[in-house]
Amino acid sequence: MVLREIMPEARPRSCGNGGTGAQSAPSPAVWNGAVRLAVPGRVGCEAGLRLTYDKSSISYWLSGTTPRAEVQEVVRETLSRRLRRPVTPEETGFGSDGPGAGFALVVRFVARNAAAARAFDQLAAAAIEGIRAEEPGTLLYINHTVPDEPNVRLFYELYADRSAFEEHERQPHVRRFLAERRQYLESFEVTFLDTMSGKGP
Structure with missing residues (x-):
């Protein structure tokens, strides 16, 4: 090694x-x-x-x-x-340490209202365009809606490793997203994940 x-x-x-x-x-x-x-x-x-x-x-x-x-x-x-x-x-x-190994997290966002949720989605979509174009180390970055909770969004993020996550956080499109998202949110919660087993990219 x-x-x-x-x-x-x-x-x-x-x-x-x-x-x-x-x-x-x-x-x-x-x-x-x-x-x-x-x-x-x-x-x-x-x-x-x-x-x-x-x-x-x-x-x-x-x-x-x-x-x-x-x-x-x-x-x-x-x-x-x-x-x-x-x-x-x-x-x-x-x-790799196994299927889907990498640096992963889930973020739960709660928007202030329906209009704020729509604006948040537009802001997230702009960030995701930059992620697709500029971040090979970001393996998955997905914005999910939640049934019966129209103002909630769940992000699942998977990076090749922690350094890829840190590089992601330095990108201009991400910094804009981080700076502007608070105006649309009532709350958010970040959960970091450890891989156990599964099928991954």
């Missing part, structure tokens, strides 16, 4: 011929600890990603937070090149 640390000093402006940061292959003992690496710039560049991971990112990964899905693939490709053999997702240490 543990990978030898790769710490390039700077990210390349173009993919170029810079190496992948490869050193010697990790010894068998190294695979049994926590993941310690920063994604080399060249592989991320080839994938069309701008990556700025540093030691603080590594500390989050060591504590159990995993990078978003496309970065996990860059990590896997980097290690495959280093070891000159295919590396499985499980070997990177970022494998």
Whole structure:
């Protein structure tokens, strides 16, 4: 599971011929600890990603937070090149914990009245457009109505991991939703979830 640390000093402006940061292959003992690496710039560049991971990112990964899905693939490709053999997702240490594993929550919103519920739905729809376009780490983000409770909305949200949720919270369309929703609401309640078993994306 543990990978030898790769710490390039700077990210390349173009993919170029810079190496992948490869050193010697990790010894068998190294695979049994926590993941310690920063994604080399060249592989991320080839994938069309701008990556700025540093030691603080590594500390989050060591504590159990995993990078978003496309970065996990860059990590896997980097290690495959280093070891000159295919590396499985499980070997990177970022494998799923089971069906539907990720970072999930449910939010119950109660609107002030029917007109406020309609305005809230419009605000949520605008945020969801941005989520669809800009957030690959947001796996599910669904606004539900509740039978016999016309002013209630339930959101189910599933993220690839906590870092994807934190990235979601930083997006401009989400920040607008968070800032403007209170004017339409009587109350809201957030419940964070732990995965047990099931079928997921």
